[in-house]
Amino acid sequence: xxxxxxxxxxxxxxxxxxxxxxxxxxxxxxxxxxxxxxxxxxxxxxxxxxxxxxxxxxxxxxxxxxxxxxxxxxxxxxxxxxxxxxxxxxxxxxxxxxxxxxxxxxxxxxxxxxxxxxxxxxxxxxxxxxxxxxxxxxxxxxxxxxxxxxxxxxxxxxxxxxxxxxxxxxxxxxxxxxxxxxxxxxxxxxxxxxxxxxxxxxxxxx
Numbered sequence: 001x002x003x004x005x006x007x008x009x010x011x012x013x014x015x016x017x018x019x020x021x022x023x024x025x026x027x028x029x030x031x032x033x034x035x036x037x038x039x040x041x042x043x044x045x046x047x048x049x050x051x052x053x054x055x056x057x058x059x060x061x062x063x064x065x066x067x068x069x070x071x072x073x074x075x076x077x078x079x080x081x082x083x084x085x086x087x088x089x090x091x092x093x094x095x096x097x098x099x100x101x102x103x104x105x106x107x108x109x110x111x112x113x114x115x116x117x118x119x120x121x122x123x124x125x126x127x128x129x130x131x132x133x134x135x136x137x138x139x140x141x142x143x144x145x146x147x148x149x150x151x152x153x154x155x156x157x158x159x160x161x162x163x164x165x166x167x168x169x170x171x172x173x174x175x176x177x178x179x180x181x182x183x184x185x186x187x188x189x190x191x192x193x194x195x196x197x198x199x200x201x202x203x204x205x206x
Contacts, residue, residue, distance in 0.1 A: 002084060003048060009080070010052045018140055020133040021058040025124060026051060033120035036183045046090060046113045050097040053077040054117060061137055067104050074099035103171065108180065119184030122175050127191030130172060131198055138164035151206060152199065165202070168195060 014023045030051045037044050057072040059065045065072075074095040081091045097114035100107045101121055109115045125133065138145070146165040150156050153169045160167035172195060176188040 003052070006049065006052055006080075006084065010056060013056055014058075017055065017058050018060055018137065020137050021055050025133075026055060028124050028129065029054070029117075029120045032123045032187070033116050035187075036116045036119055036181055039183045040112055040116060040181055042112045042116055046093055046097075047116055049081065049086070049090075050077075050094045050101075050113060050117045051120065053080065053094070054098045054101055054121065056080070061141060070102035070105060071099055103178075115180035116184075119179050119181050119188075122179065123184065123187055123191065125172060126175060126188055127194045130191065131195060134167055134172070135164060138167075146202075146206070152203065165199070168199060 011023045033047050033051050037047050056076050058069050078095050097117045100109040100114050101118040143164050147163045158166035158170035160170045179185040179188050
């Protein structure tokens with residue numbers, strides 16, 4: 001597989017994506033996936049292709065088609081990979097990994113390659129970069145930072161469609177429990193601690 005050409009194709013296709021799902025996001029996910037893959041002794045060739053193509057179709061969170069992004073990316077990946085030196089078995093593994101990686105799908109991937117993609121992608125939602133991405137998306141959606149009545153969801157269920165900070169309590173702080181690999185869990189715990197410190201500081205400031 002010619003990864004330089006595939007990488008170039010992906011970079012061009014993702015130019016119009018929001019900053020939370022741009023080419024730099026893909027590169028960070030690839031960095032995460034490479035670290036996990038080495039520890040899991042997984043097929044880095046398959047994982048690299050899956051990571052590069054996992055957001056090849058990405059709709060903004062407010063778009064009703066957003067929940068279909070992973071499924072459509074999986075289908076698009078099949079079309080793209082047929083032009084490269086990939087076997088049908090490889091194409092199926094890659095497309096299944098892409099289809100099943102998304103949080104909204106609520107699925108645990110069947111293959112180790114799929115599990116690594118899912119972990120690597122979720123790690124990019126955590127830590128300092130996760131905080132930056134969260135507020136980037138909320139800014140694009142013109143969403144307030146927090147509820148001025150109960151900012152940290154002490155007495156209510158989190159509503160991340162209304163307030164940005166609620167997203168930490170509805171999804172981000174819970175991601176460690178969804179990780180598939182030991183390496184993913186360890187790194188997720190570190191990054192979630194960064195987010196907890198951020199929230200503690202935010203409590204002092206507001």
